[in-house]
Amino acid sequence: MIRIGEFSKMAQVSVPTLRYYDQMGLLKPIEVDRFSGYRYYSVNQLPRLHRILALKGLGFSLEQIGEALDDGLTPEQMRGMLKLRHAQLSQELAEMQSQLLQVEMRLQQIEREDTAYDVILKPVEPLLIASVRAILPTHSAVGQLFKEVYEGIGPYVDEALGPCPGAGGTTLVLWYDTEFKDRDVDGAAAFMVRCRVPDRGRMRVEVLPAVTVASAIHHGSYDTIGEAHEAVIRWVDAHEYRIAGPDREINLYNKPPIRRDDPTYITEIQYPVEKI
Amino acid sequence: MIRIGEFSKMAQVSVPTLRYYDQMGLLKPIEVDRFSGYRYYSVNQLPRLHRILALKGLGFSLEQIGEALDDGLTPEQMRGMLKLRHAQLSQELAEMQSQLLQVEMRLQQIEREDTAYDVILKPVEPLLIASVRAILPTHSAVGQLFKEVYEGIGPYVDEALGPCPGAGGTTLVLWYDTEFKDRDVDGAAAFMVRCRVPDRGRMRVEVLPAVTVASAIHHGSYDTIGEAHEAVIRWVDAHEYRIAGPDREINLYNKPPIRRDDPTYITEIQYPVEKI
């Protein structure tokens, strides 16, 4: 019969924690005084407390621990729990390592005094687009394809692009080359559309699949957009991802891109990626 | 001017999260309708949101992110934050690896169908003890030293051991050998005492320093206590700790140890350790 304070010292566990374990039903005192409410423990409970602490050390939640202790689980079940936990831990470990890498990259970026682009990973949903793809003399020539896309949509403009709500009508550019080129580049101009309309001329309607992308946002003239691309590509390399599809330049500014050097433009660069 | 739903889709961030960021002052809409309360955002806010997500990806708290964004910090400050975070991450990573190791060990233990001892790491406070140390023919001979300790305390028994509360009077055994021995072992029998009393004969009063110990609880006869020792030592080896001082067998059962094979005994095995 030991009072809570001494039991707490024996096991190096705080008193409120013991009370909490009582409340949770993890470790009930052998006796509770009916009048004073004092909790009384026994040394026989130390092994149980010890086991709780050991399982907690393995990273299990109190709920899991409670179940494990109450169900008097077989070694087989214990093995299952541990295997599961092992898998979880491995994954968290990998995430952490990648986070560490990211921090290191960021530091390097500062050392190099680079413009710091914020590259993040995110999932994007499938996207229905109407596009015209062509081999272009230079990157800047892609602008001229938008007119062709628009005309390709022709009579369906209202249904396909619609009014503001929904992403219908947003423009984007796709680049298909897998290596860097300066001329004769393979690109496409596209509109997001809200419904499938018939192909016409060089205009094709297709679905860009759901993918995970590494994304950065470029603020300002198109002339310096190369830096943003470079930043994302470096990020992808460093994090053991590989590029898995044409990259996208999404025009987040609502006006169509007319002057290439408008400093108020906002463009999102997305590279579909997959883990190596 | 974009409503919250569309902004949420653009950035792949949930609507409640955006509202939460607003509430936290991390990302305020450019306008809030005075009557409807509707939040309106602008594409110009995407870079800020992007930066928030990037910093969150590095593991910073929203509070830290808020400060960083509002203080328009210098690259130097950013470097400081990142260095700090780097250190934190490295440490967490190490902890996780050790946890993973622990889980693996536990699995192995099950494969071997070992009795599972629950080994945990915990800090213990400095301990004042009265002890008699000697070279003993066998481990079991340590019991005979307790009488000598008790007599050494002699007239101070009441102050030193006192009544129940406080750990005074608890008995423990210390083993000083750094390698395993079967005979001529260097051990001590000790009482925890509540005040310093004069040495007498072979009885010495000393302070066991505060250390971190790897600890297991053995339930039952002393004759099988070797298994518990083995379990702790294996744990210490596997976790890249080294033994840093004599190990302790603490008698948690209140009666003095008279019959070695009493199956109701409870003993805690503690090995002081330090990280390699």
Add this chain to the structure above:
DNA sequence: GTAAACCCTCAAGTAACTTGAGAGTCAAGA
């Protein structure tokens, strides 16, 4: 008898959201 040390039961706070209830707003179609 009293003071110190100990114990009790609430309740609130932590981080970063998610979920749900209940109610108001807006755009498009009938």
Add this chain to the structure above:
DNA sequence: TCTTGACTCTCAAGTTACTTGAGGGTTTAC
């Protein structure tokens, strides 16, 4: 003009494993 459905609002509660604090009873030692 009305309705429908999609969208939005606020507010409260839940999540984990505790810690901290308020306010008040109990034991023990002198």
